[in-house]
Amino acid sequence: MDLVQIYQCFCDRTRLRILNLLAQSPLCVCHFQTILGEPQVKISKHLAYLRERGMVNVERDQNWMTYSLSRKRAPELEMNLKCLQDCVQSDTVFARDLKKLATIQKNCCEPRTAFHKSARDRRRYGKAKSLVHLRS
Amino acid sequence: MDLVQIYQCFCDRTRLRILNLLAQSPLCVCHFQTILGEPQVKISKHLAYLRERGMVNVERDQNWMTYSLSRKRAPELEMNLKCLQDCVQSDTVFARDLKKLATIQKNCCEPRTAFHKSARDRRRYGKAKSLVHLRS
DNA sequence: ATTCTATATTCCTATTTAGGAATATAGTCA
DNA sequence: TGACTATATTCCTAAATAGGAATATAGAAT
Secondary structure, eight states: OOHHHHHHHHSSHHHHHHHHHHTTOOEEHHHHHHHHOOOHHHHHHHHHHHHHTTSEEEEEETTEEEEEEOSSOOHHHHHHHHHHHHHHTTOHHHHHHHHHHHHHHHTTTSBGGGTSOOHHHHHHHTTTOBOGGGOO | OOHHHHHHHHSSHHHHHHHHHHTTOOEEHHHHHHHHOOOHHHHHHHHHHHHHTTSEEEEEETTEEEEEEOSSOOHHHHHHHHHHHHHHTTOHHHHHHHHHHHHHHHTTTSBGGGTSOOHHHHHHHTTTOBOGGGOO
Protein backbone atom coordinates (compact mmCIF):
# COMPACT_ATOMS: atom_id res chain seq x y z
CA MET A 1 0.00 0.00 0.00
CA ASP A 2 1.29 3.34 -1.14
CA LEU A 3 2.05 6.10 1.35
CA VAL A 4 -0.23 8.53 -0.48
CA GLN A 5 -3.06 6.03 -0.34
CA ILE A 6 -2.63 5.73 3.39
CA TYR A 7 -3.07 9.47 3.76
CA GLN A 8 -6.04 9.41 1.39
CA CYS A 9 -7.68 6.93 3.72
CA PHE A 10 -6.81 9.18 6.64
CA CYS A 11 -8.08 12.43 5.22
CA ASP A 12 -11.72 12.16 6.15
CA ARG A 13 -12.94 12.54 9.72
CA THR A 14 -15.40 9.64 9.58
CA ARG A 15 -12.73 7.32 8.23
CA LEU A 16 -10.30 8.46 10.89
CA ARG A 17 -12.85 7.65 13.56
CA ILE A 18 -13.43 4.24 12.04
CA LEU A 19 -9.74 3.48 11.89
CA ASN A 20 -9.22 4.71 15.41
CA LEU A 21 -11.82 2.20 16.57
CA LEU A 22 -10.48 -0.62 14.42
CA ALA A 23 -7.06 -0.10 15.93
CA GLN A 24 -8.65 -1.40 19.14
CA SER A 25 -10.66 -4.30 17.84
CA PRO A 26 -12.52 -5.70 14.84
CA LEU A 27 -16.05 -4.38 14.73
CA CYS A 28 -19.22 -4.82 12.78
CA VAL A 29 -21.09 -2.11 10.95
CA CYS A 30 -23.83 -1.73 13.55
CA HIS A 31 -21.17 -0.86 16.11
CA PHE A 32 -19.85 1.94 13.95
CA GLN A 33 -23.38 3.20 13.46
CA THR A 34 -23.99 3.26 17.18
CA ILE A 35 -20.66 4.69 18.23
CA LEU A 36 -20.29 7.29 15.51
CA GLY A 37 -24.00 8.09 15.33
CA GLU A 38 -23.79 8.41 11.57
CA PRO A 39 -26.29 7.01 9.01
CA GLN A 40 -25.77 3.55 7.64
CA VAL A 41 -25.02 4.62 4.07
CA LYS A 42 -22.29 6.90 5.19
CA ILE A 43 -20.59 4.28 7.33
CA SER A 44 -21.00 1.64 4.68
CA LYS A 45 -19.50 3.81 1.97
CA HIS A 46 -16.47 4.78 3.98
CA LEU A 47 -15.92 1.14 4.85
CA ALA A 48 -16.11 0.36 1.14
CA TYR A 49 -13.54 3.07 0.46
CA LEU A 50 -11.18 1.52 2.99
CA ARG A 51 -11.89 -1.97 1.67
CA GLU A 52 -11.15 -1.06 -1.94
CA ARG A 53 -7.77 0.25 -0.88
CA GLY A 54 -6.89 -2.84 1.12
CA MET A 55 -6.87 -0.99 4.40
CA VAL A 56 -9.44 -3.24 6.02
CA ASN A 57 -10.80 -6.77 5.66
CA VAL A 58 -14.36 -8.01 6.04
CA GLU A 59 -15.76 -11.26 7.26
CA ARG A 60 -19.37 -12.26 7.45
CA ASP A 61 -20.76 -13.46 10.74
CA GLN A 62 -24.35 -14.43 10.00
CA ASN A 63 -26.04 -11.15 9.15
CA TRP A 64 -23.21 -9.04 10.52
CA MET A 65 -20.16 -7.90 8.60
CA THR A 66 -17.11 -7.74 10.78
CA TYR A 67 -14.43 -5.31 9.69
CA SER A 68 -10.85 -5.42 10.85
CA LEU A 69 -7.59 -3.76 9.97
CA SER A 70 -5.89 -5.80 7.28
CA ARG A 71 -3.69 -8.42 8.89
CA LYS A 72 -0.34 -7.88 7.19
CA ARG A 73 0.32 -4.16 7.22
CA ALA A 74 3.15 -2.33 5.54
CA PRO A 75 5.52 -0.75 8.05
CA GLU A 76 4.46 2.74 6.92
CA LEU A 77 0.86 1.91 7.67
CA GLU A 78 1.84 0.54 11.04
CA MET A 79 3.77 3.69 11.86
CA ASN A 80 0.96 5.96 10.78
CA LEU A 81 -1.65 4.03 12.72
CA LYS A 82 0.55 4.34 15.77
CA CYS A 83 0.99 8.04 15.13
CA LEU A 84 -2.74 8.43 14.68
CA GLN A 85 -3.38 6.86 18.05
CA ASP A 86 -0.97 9.29 19.66
CA CYS A 87 -2.48 12.29 17.90
CA VAL A 88 -5.99 11.34 18.74
CA GLN A 89 -5.48 11.39 22.50
CA SER A 90 -6.19 15.09 22.75
CA ASP A 91 -9.30 15.08 20.59
CA THR A 92 -12.65 14.88 22.38
CA VAL A 93 -14.50 13.09 19.61
CA PHE A 94 -12.03 10.28 19.19
CA ALA A 95 -11.67 9.84 22.92
CA ARG A 96 -15.43 9.62 23.31
CA ASP A 97 -15.60 7.01 20.55
CA LEU A 98 -13.10 4.87 22.39
CA LYS A 99 -15.01 5.25 25.61
CA LYS A 100 -18.20 4.11 23.94
CA LEU A 101 -16.36 1.16 22.47
CA ALA A 102 -15.08 0.20 25.91
CA THR A 103 -18.60 0.25 27.26
CA ILE A 104 -19.77 -2.04 24.53
CA GLN A 105 -16.87 -4.38 25.07
CA LYS A 106 -17.61 -4.58 28.76
CA ASN A 107 -20.99 -5.98 27.78
CA CYS A 108 -19.25 -8.35 25.44
CA CYS A 109 -20.34 -11.49 27.28
CA GLU A 110 -23.92 -10.45 27.68
CA PRO A 111 -26.55 -11.62 25.22
CA ARG A 112 -26.64 -9.90 21.89
CA THR A 113 -29.80 -8.18 23.02
CA ALA A 114 -27.73 -6.16 25.43
CA PHE A 115 -26.32 -4.36 22.44
CA HIS A 116 -28.93 -4.67 19.76
CA LYS A 117 -31.74 -2.36 20.47
CA SER A 118 -35.31 -3.52 20.03
CA ALA A 119 -37.58 -5.74 22.08
CA ARG A 120 -38.09 -7.71 18.92
CA ASP A 121 -34.37 -8.40 18.81
CA ARG A 122 -34.55 -9.62 22.34
CA ARG A 123 -37.24 -12.04 21.35
CA ARG A 124 -35.29 -13.13 18.34
CA TYR A 125 -31.91 -13.74 19.86
CA GLY A 126 -32.73 -14.74 23.41
CA LYS A 127 -29.95 -14.82 25.98
CA ALA A 128 -27.74 -17.52 24.58
CA LYS A 129 -25.52 -15.83 22.01
CA SER A 130 -22.63 -13.63 22.98
CA LEU A 131 -21.20 -10.75 20.95
CA VAL A 132 -18.42 -12.84 19.47
CA HIS A 133 -17.84 -10.36 16.73
CA LEU A 134 -16.78 -7.85 19.35
CA ARG A 135 -13.89 -9.96 20.54
CA SER A 136 -10.58 -9.40 18.85
CA MET B 1 -4.58 22.93 12.62
CA ASP B 2 -7.01 20.07 12.45
CA LEU B 3 -5.82 16.49 12.19
CA VAL B 4 -7.94 15.90 9.09
CA GLN B 5 -6.41 18.96 7.45
CA ILE B 6 -2.96 17.62 8.11
CA TYR B 7 -3.82 14.42 6.27
CA GLN B 8 -5.43 16.41 3.48
CA CYS B 9 -2.13 18.18 3.00
CA PHE B 10 -0.37 14.84 3.06
CA CYS B 11 -2.58 13.03 0.58
CA ASP B 12 -0.94 14.16 -2.64
CA ARG B 13 2.42 12.86 -3.78
CA THR B 14 3.75 16.22 -4.92
CA ARG B 15 2.83 17.84 -1.62
CA LEU B 16 4.44 15.00 0.29
CA ARG B 17 7.64 15.53 -1.65
CA ILE B 18 7.51 19.24 -0.94
CA LEU B 19 6.96 18.68 2.76
CA ASN B 20 9.68 16.09 2.90
CA LEU B 21 12.10 18.68 1.52
CA LEU B 22 10.84 21.46 3.76
CA ALA B 23 11.44 19.26 6.78
CA GLN B 24 15.12 19.69 5.93
CA SER B 25 15.30 23.37 5.15
CA PRO B 26 13.34 26.35 3.86
CA LEU B 27 13.45 26.46 0.08
CA CYS B 28 12.39 28.67 -2.74
CA VAL B 29 10.11 27.69 -5.60
CA CYS B 30 12.86 27.29 -8.15
CA HIS B 31 14.43 24.65 -5.95
CA PHE B 32 11.24 22.64 -5.90
CA GLN B 33 11.01 22.95 -9.64
CA THR B 34 14.53 21.66 -10.08
CA ILE B 35 14.39 18.91 -7.51
CA LEU B 36 10.92 17.59 -8.29
CA GLY B 37 11.16 18.21 -12.03
CA GLU B 38 7.56 19.36 -12.11
CA PRO B 39 6.13 22.38 -13.98
CA GLN B 40 5.97 25.72 -12.23
CA VAL B 41 2.16 25.92 -12.08
CA LYS B 42 1.93 22.59 -10.41
CA ILE B 43 4.47 23.45 -7.73
CA SER B 44 3.01 26.87 -7.21
CA LYS B 45 -0.49 25.56 -6.77
CA HIS B 46 0.47 22.92 -4.27
CA LEU B 47 2.41 25.51 -2.32
CA ALA B 48 -0.71 27.70 -2.35
CA TYR B 49 -2.71 24.77 -1.06
CA LEU B 50 -0.30 24.30 1.83
CA ARG B 51 -0.17 28.03 2.47
CA GLU B 52 -3.95 28.41 2.64
CA ARG B 53 -4.05 25.74 5.32
CA GLY B 54 -1.30 27.31 7.38
CA MET B 55 1.08 24.43 6.84
CA VAL B 56 3.83 26.62 5.37
CA ASN B 57 4.96 30.24 5.47
CA VAL B 58 6.38 32.36 2.69
CA GLU B 59 8.87 35.15 2.69
CA ARG B 60 10.05 37.17 -0.24
CA ASP B 61 13.77 37.39 -0.93
CA GLN B 62 14.07 39.72 -3.91
CA ASN B 63 12.46 37.82 -6.74
CA TRP B 64 12.47 34.52 -4.90
CA MET B 65 9.76 33.24 -2.61
CA THR B 66 11.14 31.22 0.24
CA TYR B 67 8.83 28.66 1.73
CA SER B 68 9.26 27.09 5.14
CA LEU B 69 7.28 24.89 7.46
CA SER B 70 5.20 27.09 9.70
CA ARG B 71 7.14 27.99 12.81
CA LYS B 72 4.78 27.03 15.61
CA ARG B 73 3.38 23.63 14.80
CA ALA B 74 0.70 21.74 16.64
CA PRO B 75 2.04 18.60 18.33
CA GLU B 76 0.00 16.41 15.96
CA LEU B 77 1.64 18.06 12.99
CA GLU B 78 5.05 17.61 14.55
CA MET B 79 4.35 13.92 15.15
CA ASN B 80 3.10 13.36 11.65
CA LEU B 81 6.03 15.15 10.06
CA LYS B 82 8.36 12.95 12.09
CA CYS B 83 6.39 9.89 11.04
CA LEU B 84 6.55 11.00 7.43
CA GLN B 85 10.30 11.26 7.59
CA ASP B 86 10.52 7.73 8.94
CA CYS B 87 8.13 6.36 6.33
CA VAL B 88 9.87 8.03 3.48
CA GLN B 89 13.21 6.35 4.09
CA SER B 90 12.31 3.32 2.04
CA ASP B 91 10.92 5.22 -0.95
CA THR B 92 13.25 5.84 -3.88
CA VAL B 93 11.66 9.07 -5.02
CA PHE B 94 11.78 10.83 -1.68
CA ALA B 95 15.29 9.62 -1.01
CA ARG B 96 16.42 10.94 -4.38
CA ASP B 97 14.81 14.29 -3.65
CA LEU B 98 16.77 14.57 -0.43
CA LYS B 99 19.96 13.64 -2.23
CA LYS B 100 19.41 16.35 -4.80
CA LEU B 101 18.73 18.82 -2.03
CA ALA B 102 21.99 17.89 -0.32
CA THR B 103 23.87 18.52 -3.56
CA ILE B 104 22.34 21.94 -3.88
CA GLN B 105 23.10 22.75 -0.28
CA LYS B 106 26.70 21.78 -0.73
CA ASN B 107 26.90 24.48 -3.38
CA CYS B 108 25.25 26.86 -0.99
CA CYS B 109 28.22 29.24 -0.79
CA GLU B 110 28.87 29.30 -4.49
CA PRO B 111 27.49 32.07 -6.66
CA ARG B 112 23.84 31.91 -7.51
CA THR B 113 24.83 30.96 -11.03
CA ALA B 114 25.97 27.63 -9.70
CA PHE B 115 22.36 26.82 -9.15
CA HIS B 116 20.45 28.90 -11.65
CA LYS B 117 20.72 27.43 -15.03
CA SER B 118 21.33 29.64 -18.05
CA ALA B 119 24.35 31.47 -19.35
CA ARG B 120 22.25 34.57 -19.30
CA ASP B 121 21.75 34.10 -15.58
CA ARG B 122 25.48 33.77 -15.15
CA ARG B 123 25.95 37.09 -16.90
CA ARG B 124 23.23 38.68 -14.84
CA TYR B 125 24.22 37.61 -11.38
CA GLY B 126 27.98 37.32 -11.61
CA LYS B 127 29.87 35.55 -8.85
CA ALA B 128 29.09 37.74 -5.89
CA LYS B 129 25.78 36.59 -4.50
CA SER B 130 25.41 33.41 -2.52
CA LEU B 131 22.34 31.26 -2.25
CA VAL B 132 21.27 32.74 1.04
CA HIS B 133 17.76 31.51 0.56
CA LEU B 134 19.06 27.98 0.79
CA ARG B 135 20.39 28.45 4.30
CA SER B 136 18.04 27.52 7.06
C1' DA C 1 10.67 53.26 -19.35
C1' DT C 2 11.30 48.87 -20.77
C1' DT C 3 12.59 44.29 -20.34
C1' DC C 4 13.30 40.22 -17.80
C1' DT C 5 12.72 36.87 -14.03
C1' DA C 6 10.32 34.35 -10.42
C1' DT C 7 6.18 33.28 -9.01
C1' DA C 8 1.04 33.63 -8.63
C1' DT C 9 -3.51 33.66 -10.47
C1' DT C 10 -7.32 32.89 -13.63
C1' DC C 11 -9.91 30.14 -16.60
C1' DC C 12 -10.90 25.82 -18.22
C1' DT C 13 -11.85 20.67 -17.95
C1' DA C 14 -11.81 16.05 -16.18
C1' DT C 15 -11.89 13.36 -12.17
C1' DT C 16 -12.77 12.31 -7.47
C1' DT C 17 -15.26 12.83 -3.47
C1' DA C 18 -19.07 13.14 -0.01
C1' DG C 19 -23.50 12.27 1.07
C1' DG C 20 -28.54 11.34 0.77
C1' DA C 21 -32.70 8.64 -1.09
C1' DA C 22 -34.11 4.68 -2.80
C1' DT C 23 -33.33 0.07 -3.79
C1' DA C 24 -30.92 -4.42 -3.85
C1' DT C 25 -28.98 -8.45 -1.65
C1' DA C 26 -27.92 -12.19 1.44
C1' DG C 27 -28.86 -14.40 5.37
C1' DT C 28 -32.27 -15.61 9.22
C1' DC C 29 -36.55 -16.70 11.23
C1' DA C 30 -41.37 -18.14 11.55
C1' DT D 1 -42.86 -19.57 1.42
C1' DG D 2 -42.72 -14.70 3.06
C1' DA D 3 -41.27 -11.25 6.35
C1' DC D 4 -37.42 -9.18 8.48
C1' DT D 5 -32.53 -7.64 9.41
C1' DA D 6 -27.88 -6.04 8.41
C1' DT D 7 -25.43 -4.25 5.05
C1' DA D 8 -24.24 -2.91 0.19
C1' DT D 9 -25.10 -0.68 -4.11
C1' DT D 10 -27.07 2.48 -7.49
C1' DC D 11 -28.39 6.89 -8.92
C1' DC D 12 -28.15 11.48 -8.16
C1' DT D 13 -26.04 16.18 -7.12
C1' DA D 14 -22.85 19.42 -5.18
C1' DA D 15 -18.39 20.35 -4.08
C1' DA D 16 -13.38 19.69 -4.11
C1' DT D 17 -9.29 18.52 -6.53
C1' DA D 18 -5.63 18.21 -10.01
C1' DG D 19 -3.48 19.99 -13.75
C1' DG D 20 -2.52 22.63 -18.07
C1' DA D 21 -2.54 27.09 -20.93
C1' DA D 22 -2.51 31.63 -20.79
C1' DT D 23 -1.95 35.72 -18.33
C1' DA D 24 -0.88 38.77 -14.37
C1' DT D 25 2.20 40.80 -10.99
C1' DA D 26 6.11 42.45 -8.38
C1' DG D 27 10.62 43.27 -8.17
C1' DA D 28 15.35 43.76 -10.51
C1' DA D 29 18.30 45.08 -14.18
C1' DT D 30 19.47 47.89 -18.05
